[in-house]
Amino acid sequence: MFSSQEGGKEPVVMEAKPVSILWGSQTGNSEGLARKISKVLGNKGFAPTVYDMDDYDVSKLAEESMLLLVTSTFGDGEPPDNAAAFYNWLLSDEAPKLEKLKYSVLALGDSNYPEFCKCGIDIDQRFKALGATPMVERVDCDVDYDDAFEGWLKAVEDAAGAAASEGGEEEAVPSEPEFGKKNPFPAKLLNNYNLNTEESSKETRHVEISLEGSGMSYEPGDALAVMPVNDAAYVEDLLKAAGFTGDEAVEGTTLRKALVEDYDVTNLTLKSLKAYAELSGSEKLAALAEDKEAFKAYAWGRQFIDLLTEAPVAFETPEALLALLGKLAPRLYSISSSPKAHENEVHVTVGVVRYDAHGRARKGVCSNFLADHKGEDPVRIYFHHTKTFKLPTDTSLPVIMVGPGTGIAPFRAFLEERAATQSSGKNWLFFGDQHAASDFLYQDQLSEYQASGVLTKLDTAFSRDQEKKVYVQDRMREKGAELYEWLEAGGHFYVCGDASRMAKDVDTALHQVIAEHGKKTEEEAAAYVEAMKKSKRYLRDVY
Known part of the structure; x- marks a missing residue:
């Protein structure tokens, strides 16, 4: 509760508006965003409560007045484990009418998958069908979600209205760690070897990375985020197919450098296919863009460069090419070491992707970056912490x-x-x-x-x-x-x-x-x- 006073009048007591914030997460991104939302809205005069969707009492939903829901999607359009029960209940006949509810959904996903943000989309549509009113329309976030999240949160603040303009001393929103997604740590790769024998059809690398000088820490169950760079030879093939030399100036650097370091030049996504089909005028690609199953079949073993050979386009500017590409995203690897066993080191176990398809050698971006890394250049990393995939605190349990x-x-x-x-x-x-x-x-x-x-x-x-x-x-x-x-x-x-x-x-x-x-x-x-x-x-x- 807050109070304000004008002149000699008695203070006016203002009740903070309650808001429930639900999160569904497989890796921890949604949980982190939910807690950031809570901090920001708490500072704006609201009374937020954050719920793991598994712990939320669904009998309360019909009486909620304001609810924000952040959820990822994983696998083939499935809800995260901690969101499955809520998701299944909401889509069942047991879910009540929600005429009192004002809500907004922030959906996290990966546009490399055809069922992009499906869990958030399904929940949003079901809320509407049950009579709830969106205070801000759903926002679907790709792997590079920071800007989309900030825009959505500002819209939520504006739509909800501050409960009080004054409320005593505000609690500061936690600052970003020194090394994180926006500022990865340039680490030294210490060791890198194949765990399979030469007779194997697989290549699985054990990779050891130094944390010396980073000040970073982790626990078993966390993941390591690696910022890779693209294969230089592939980028040269892409430049040639697109009709550029690579020396063109873009974004304060050269087109070649931007494609190697900043852009996702390999993944063929439904979003990029749709945009390229419109640009090229290809009826075949346009038809594929409207059929998810046909797209999945076409996309297997193909990369973005295949669009350029399928339906060549004369790009007017290098920016026109970049507009078709997403930003190069970090890759997350389950950490395979305990810091108690390997001081100032982190280890990961990487399955290397290499195969031939449609007349071209294909390589996984990050797995090959690590497998072929010689140790000279830094590996840009940060930790992705999770609060769920952890050993039991009671060490006597099996x-x-x-x-x-x-x-x-x-x-x-x-x-x-x-x-x-x-x-x-x-x-x-x-x-x-x-x-x-x-x-x-x-x-x-x-x-x-x-x-x-x-x-x-x-x-x-x-x-x-x-x-x-x-x-x-x-x-x-x-x-x-x-x-x-x-x-x-x-x-x-x-x-x-x-x-x-x-x-x-x-x-x-x-x-x-x-x-x-x-x-x-x-x-x-x-x-x-x-x-x-x-x-x-x-x-x-x-x-």
């Missing part, structure tokens, strides 16, 4: 980790942390890949942890070492009775890796194990899993 392929990354960090802190809780790892002889990542270290007792159980699934393919979810079912015992003992269950297939198959297996060995119905098993999610005992780092 931990179950499912991480095939590069999904092992955070669990190497977890094991290093559990060893360094001498945690008494048991640790169980399910790891899988193609072949034991060539693809057993971190095998020596895992064997040492088994011998020392840090790693209580290790179950592997090498899919192509026998006629019938075997995966981590199969091993879970085989060990279902013991797995259920660990869960009943308060075990925390973690999954890291591919969201579209592996994580779904593991989730299905988890439900089956609980139903069979807990002697539960499908509905009871589903309720058990939901309770694990609510208590933050079932956590996923999936992509």
Whole structure:
């Protein structure tokens, strides 16, 4: 509550306007923005309350007067784990009418995916269908969301109106860290080697980076953001296809330098396809832009340069080319080290993308940047902290980790942390890949942890070492009775890796194990899993 006074009149007590701020996040971006919104609106005379969507009491929604919702989308248009229950309830027949509600949605997404911002879009449309009134229309943010967020927040402030122009001493909004997204730390790459043998069809790099002089810190479960640069040879091919030399002046630098360092020159997105189709007048590309499934099929194995060969365009200015491209975004990697085991270092485990398609060699931008890095130039980095994908604070509790392929990354960090802190809780790892002889990542270290007792159980699934393919979810079912015992003992269950297939198959297996060995119905098993999610005992780092 605030007071103001004019002349000799009695102070007028002004009630701060309540506003609920809900966030749904897989990696922590939405949570960070929600807390920033709360700080800013609190300083403007509002009474904000921030809710993890998993913790929000949905029975309150019909009585809310003002609500702001920030959510990401991951996988194939799916809600984040902590938003799934709210999302499913809102889209069900159980959701009430919301005529009292004024709201706004900030949707985070990645335009590289066809279902861009789908979770936020669905929630916004459902709010409208239930009678709620948007105080500010939904804003859809791409990976480079800072400007869009600031514009949306200013519009929310203006639409809501300040509850008081004076309110005593304001609490300052936390300042940005010295090194972050806007100012990455120029780190030295210390070590970089292939974890697979020469016989493997894969290339998985173990990358070690120095934090000396950065003042930065992290915890197991966090992610490392790497700002890559584009492949110089690819940029030269793009310049040639676009009819430029690369020496043209743009944005205070040369076109070549801008394309190498600042712009996303590889990813073929639906947004860039639509814009290029209009510019080129290509009926084929225009038709693809209107059919998401056809676009997905066309885009596989293709990059932006393929548009230039499909329908050549004479660009009038270099700015016309840049207008079709998004900004080069950082890549997030699950950290595979504990700072207690590697002082002033951070490690990541990187699957390198290299293949041929449509007559051209294709390379993953950041994975090849790191794989081919010789250590001379700095690697620009910052940390992406998460409050969810963490080890239990009670170190006596058991931990179950499912991480095939590069999904092992955070669990190497977890094991290093559990060893360094001498945690008494048991640790169980399910790891899988193609072949034991060539693809057993971190095998020596895992064997040492088994011998020392840090790693209580290790179950592997090498899919192509026998006629019938075997995966981590199969091993879970085989060990279902013991797995259920660990869960009943308060075990925390973690999954890291591919969201579209592996994580779904593991989730299905988890439900089956609980139903069979807990002697539960499908509905009871589903309720058990939901309770694990609510208590933050079932956590996923999936992509």
